[in-house]
Amino acid sequence: MSVTIAEYLGKRTDVNTPVITPIRKQRNIPCHFMNAPCDKISRGDKPICSVRKNGKTLWIVCRHRLCATTKNIPLSDYQKNILLSVAKKVFGSSIQPENVLIKREAPMHVSGRSTYKADFVMVDNSSNPSHMGPRKAVLEMQGGGETSATGNITRHVEAWARSRNRSNQQLSRLISGVGTIETNAWRRQQEQFLIKGRIAMQTGSGCGIIFCVGTLLYDYLLSRTNTASLRDLRQHNWTLALLSFKEKAPISAQAAGPIDLVLDDTRALFTDYQAFVRVIADVGNPSPDTFSGAFETLAGRTVNL
């Protein structure tokens, strides 16, 4: 397993120029994707936005890369474009920006004192909606997640920063022993997906949930579930949309700067939320050997069942 660094502080590494400059820990270095400083730099981490699994498929490793949810700062043009592309996909391509309502980190109340937060709540506020799906939706964004052996990435970046003959090519070399952890990303999202989706369904008709992920996470989810039984409700009253963002163009055709992300038409699922939850829960098979064989009693004796 290996990865390459795809973006460093909003700059793709697979172009030779301009040569990327290493950034040391400091505050107020702007993030390319939101109207706020890069918080990785401010806390002393390396400003890696995304990596490529085995040098190929993009895996986002910064929470702000796909679409930052931070409140009380103006949405950047980049965020607006991402959110509008989602709105067009779920509410219809004719929807206008002024009819897309957004709430960031919206509280979602569960029993007891606990409160979950929806990354976004998105509302179609147009007077004559041109779609059959929900007009209000919880929107969760998870472009990627963690990698294993992050220390290897840190050491790789530090060696690049120390190098006298520093180049983008050196920064984007394969880092071995590092893998993407789709399992962890899904593990952490699963609880929120179940609870926030449930809240959306209970809130009333016209509410749905949209889950935006990256290519690797989309493929991981579908490989773990039997979605063949799910009805395609794209043109009907879907309550769950699973969408995937991918790179816009082949790497060679890209200019310097950030990697463009677009929704992947080949990776999109519109279906019934409850049916999808059943499919998720239905991955287990009977396992009689788990409940038989050698056991130990609390007194220290071995018992075979």
Next chain:
DNA sequence: TTGCCAGGTCTGCCCTATAA
């Protein structure tokens, strides 16, 4: 009303354990 603080949520970083 304002400012401070504690606590909660979310998520990336780093690590270990285990099995194939």
Next chain:
DNA sequence: TTATAGGGCAGACCTGGCAA
């Protein structure tokens, strides 16, 4: 060696409570 699974930790950010 690689893939998978999971735990501890830290930082950013937000909310609610409380005192001034």
